[in-house]
Amino acid sequence: MRVAIRVDASQRIGTGHLRRCLALARALADCGAEVRFVTRALGLDSVGMIGAAGFARTALLGPPGPVFAPDPAIPHAAWGEVPQQRDVEETVAALADFTPALTVVDSYALDARWHEAVAAQLGCRIAAIDDLADRALACEVLVDHTFAAGHRAKYAAVLPASARLLGGPRFALLGPAYAAAPRYEFGPEVRSIGVFMGGTDPDGFSARVLDALDLAGFAGEVEVVATSANPGLAGLRERVAARPRTTLAVDLPDLAAFFARHDLQIGAGGGASWERCCIGVPTLLVVIAPNQLAVAPLLAEAGIAEFAPDPAPAALAEKLAGLIADSPRRAALAEASRRLVDGRGAERVALALLAPTLAVREARAEDACLLFGWRNAPANRRRMREQGAIAWPDHVAWLDRVLADAARRLYVGEIGGRPVGAIRFDDLDKDGSEVSLHLDPAFAGLGLGPHLLAAGETAADPDCVTAEVLADNAPSQALFERAGYRRLGPTRFEKRRRPAAGRATA
Structure with a gap:
């Protein structure tokens, strides 16, 4: 996936916005993304700082003009030093040959009008990095890694309810070190x-x-x-x-x-x-x-x-x-x-942004340790029918049986080669399979579940899929319902991907 990042540095802005974007860019690149920066000449050598971090292809926008009237609707409009519409036009022109699928913007001086215009003209998704919530935003994903009592409430008046909000120090954008x-x-x-x-x-x-x-x-x-x-x-x-x-x-x-x-x-x-x-x-x-x-x-x-x-x-x-x-x-x-920050925030944000690229591969015997850790993670066991921890020898024996059984198909989900979860389909009859899946608990809450389920369904290609979900597991129930499964009972879900043999179709 091609990802553009729009960010500036200046004496007024400081270098913090650029530093957190560089951390995100490194995580994105490590997950297989192609990254290009767009920055404006505002008195600091932002291009040099970006290049020193390993990103050589940077689009440098022109310096501000002599006269600039800040937009009163944007409290920090003066930080951008140019009219917002000019920034839209120059950013779009700078990225015309790059055609990003996603543009990340980190600027207090740009609001929903910039987001909507750039998205429309480049045909890309928009993600924003912010911590002020002081202007209208129009992005699919918002990252605010600051400490707050409630991020959804903080942005209620300025952010669409449909946006995914990655809030709190769990998503702190720190460098890979x-x-x-x-x-x-x-x-x-x-x-x-x-x-x-x-x-x-x-x-x-x-x-x-x-x-x-x-x-x-x-x-x-x-x-x-x-x-x-x-x-x-x-x-x-x-x-x-x-x-x-x-x-x-x-x-x-x-x-x-x-x-x-x-x-x-x-x-x-x-x-x-x-x-x-x-x-x-x-x-x-x-x-x-x-x-x-x-x-x-x-x-x-x-x-x-x-x-x-x-x-x-x-x-x-x-x-x-x-x-x-x-x-x-x-x-x-x-x-x-x-306890507050584990240093993996940039990785989480990158995976959330690249979720549409999630692909599955067939599991292998050498995945045993990876799968063992996910299977025994307390956060995952709480959502399983068999919630006890499994011993290593029992796990290895189970994996050997699954891999040898043509009626069972086990896949590992990856983003840019990075494993993020597992999904399994067990045949129940000639046209039906039961699905079960879980994620690396370190990557819960990133929106990866729907992509893992969709990729698994495509790979296994069953005519009909059923799922058994614990009654108190509301997130998984919502996952299956959003994926087109119909509820058969309090804990049972079904999705018919193709008509059953002999069934009439409209």
Whole structure:
């Protein structure tokens, strides 16, 4: 599948939107998608950052004109620096030879009118990445990886009810290094502190944090991370050089190791919050942009991070002193944050977006370990007629029998070669089969079930299919009903794909 990604970076926007799109792009490419970026020249070398991440074919839109009147219907229209209609026209022109099946857009400056126009002119699906819910949206899939009490309620007034909403840190768009990156190992003392205040930090919050550390009397090692997009980088270098036991790292390829090597992190409340959570390091969040106020207090309330509502050095110093002295509090923050994010969010989003490409292949003996894990996963066993865990020797013997039986057909569903679930058809009579299926529980809730069922039906090609679903398994019942199965009883469903032999047809 060809996927276009429309995203910008600038001093005002920062680099966070681009970083999360790069994480998604890598996951999409790993699942077999062909990805092309579209970005505008807004003062930062977004094309260079995209190329450094391994995506060479990027369409660069022209720079803004001298006069621009922001659309009052879009609170952040000024961030785009060009009229929305111009962006539509230039994006469509840039992608005319690429013909994407899907376009992902990550911009606070574009709304439903952009989504609808690009979808119509390119004939593609639209997915949006957002966290503000402050304008009308018209997308098939919405990704909001921030922490919220209820994402569906958050977007009720601006998002079509038919859209699939991938909400919460389970879908955090982190780079591929995070899933397997070493986690922070808790220490009772704060031996060192890491500071990362975002990719651009235009208001110089990194220096304010250093002032706060001085006021708090912290004498341990401090590592500050910045990027070459930081307009105050020269001054920050001087400030760091003048402070004992303080170092500066610039343009690190990823921050996983940085987050893991310090006992406390101080950072902006943007996308890097989920990276810190994944590594499981205690964090003091400092809000440097208004949109971060929607998330940071909730994380603090849930005991996932500490929150400094006042970024003034004196107020920060007070927060820091208390957190440095409170070892049990830091241990609790580390544990809670680690449970929130597992580092596989970009993979989940990519699989959800590429669900229409799901294909099945015949299962093989070497799939035994994969199938064993899915079969014994508690989330799957709760939906089975036989809910007890199966022993490995029994599983291997069962698989051998299934593979040798011509009346049973077992398939593995894959997206871009990545296994996501299994489906089996057992013949009941000359024209009927019973179907059963389950997904990798790590990929539940992505909308893969209908595609697995459809691909399995096509491969097995039975005349009639029946399914037995537990009475309390509402999601599976809904799956079969949406797939055209009719209910025969409280737990029994049937789909006749071809008329039975001898049955009259209209």
